[in-house]
Amino acid sequence: MNYLIKIETKKLNIKRVIITAVFFLAFISFLAFIIVRNISYNSISKSKDNLNTSLKNNNSENNEKYNIQNSLIVDIESNNDYNFSSLNSDELSRFDSIYKKSDPKRIFLTFDDGPTTQVTPFILDLLKAENIKATFFVLGSRVELNPDLIKREYDEGHFIANHGYSHKYSSIYTSTDTVLNEYNKTNDLIKNAIGNPNYNSLVFRFPGGSIGGPYDTLKKGAKQKLREQGIASVDWNALTGDAEGIKTKEALLQRFYDTLNGQSSVVLLMHDAADKILTYEVLPDIISYCRSNGYEFKNMYDIILR
Numbered sequence: 001m002n003y004l005i006k007i008e009t010k011k012l013n014i015k016r017v018i019i020t021a022v023f024f025l026a027f028i029s030f031l032a033f034i035i036v037r038n039i040s041y042n043s044i045s046k047s048k049d050n051l052n053t054s055l056k057n058n059n060s061e062n063n064e065k066y067n068i069q070n071s072l073i074v075d076i077e078s079n080n081d082y083n084f085s086s087l088n089s090d091e092l093s094r095f096d097s098i099y100k101k102s103d104p105k106r107i108f109l110t111f112d113d114g115p116t117t118q119v120t121p122f123i124l125d126l127l128k129a130e131n132i133k134a135t136f137f138v139l140g141s142r143v144e145l146n147p148d149l150i151k152r153e154y155d156e157g158h159f160i161a162n163h164g165y166s167h168k169y170s171s172i173y174t175s176t177d178t179v180l181n182e183y184n185k186t187n188d189l190i191k192n193a194i195g196n197p198n199y200n201s202l203v204f205r206f207p208g209g210s211i212g213g214p215y216d217t218l219k220k221g222a223k224q225k226l227r228e229q230g231i232a233s234v235d236w237n238a239l240t241g242d243a244e245g246i247k248t249k250e251a252l253l254q255r256f257y258d259t260l261n262g263q264s265s266v267v268l269l270m271h272d273a274a275d276k277i278l279t280y281e282v283l284p285d286i287i288s289y290c291r292s293n294g295y296e297f298k299n300m301y302d303i304i305l306r
C-alpha cells in the first residue's frame, strides 16, 4: 500500500515538474518574442525615418533641380524660338507702337553702351535676384572686349540688341551704308560671343537716338534701309539722365519720375558703360517703384515672340 502511494506521489511530482517546465519554457519564449519584436520594430522604424528623411531631401532637391531646369528651359526655349533672319511687317509694326498705351502697364529696362566689367556684372546680378529680363543695346567694340558678358546676358534670358560698333558719330553717320555696316559687324560679333550662328539682333538703337541733331536726314534714310531688311529701330520715352552728367542717385530717380510722367508703356534708357555705377545703385529704387505701381517688366523677346 505504502509502496503504491510512493509510486503515485513520484508520478505526481514528475507531472508537476513537466508542467512547470512547459510553463517556464513558454514564458521564456514569450519574453524572447517580445524582446526580439521590440528590437526589430525600433530598427525598422528608424530605417523608415531615415528613408523618409532621405526621400524628403531627395524630393526637395528634385524640386529645386526641377525648378532650376524649368527656368532654364523657359529661357532656352525663348532663345531657341528666336532664330529669325529678319522681322516681318507685323513684328515691325509692334515696335512702331511700343510706346502706345498698355494695360497692364509695362516697362522695358534698356542698357546701352556695354558690356563693361565695371558695371554690367552688378546689373546682371541684380536683375537675376529680381527675376527681371532686360534688353542690352550692346556696342560691337565692347562685345569684342567682353564676349563672356554677352554670353552671360544671353544665357540669363536678356535680349541682346544692337547699338552699332563704334559709337563715333563721325564714323557711323558717314552714310546710310556705314550705319548698316556697323549693325552687321556688331551682329556677327554677338553671334560669335553667344555661340549661336542663328541669332540676329534685329533691334537697333541709333547712338544719340534716331531723331534730331546734325545727322537727322541721314538717320531717317538709314532707318528706312534697316527696316527694308527687317530690322527695327527703337529709341526711348523715359530716362534716368545717367548720360547727362547727373551726380546723385536722388537726381537720377527724380529724372526718371519726371520723364516717366504716368506713361503706361515705357522704354527706359539707361547705360552700363564703365562710369555708370550710379545706374546700378539707383536700379533697386526704380524696380521697386515700378513693382508697387503695377508695371510688368518686359524685354524685346516679348514684342517679337508674343
Ligand SMILES: [Zn+2]
Binding pocket: 112, 113, 163, 167, 207, 208
Ligand atoms: Zn549709346
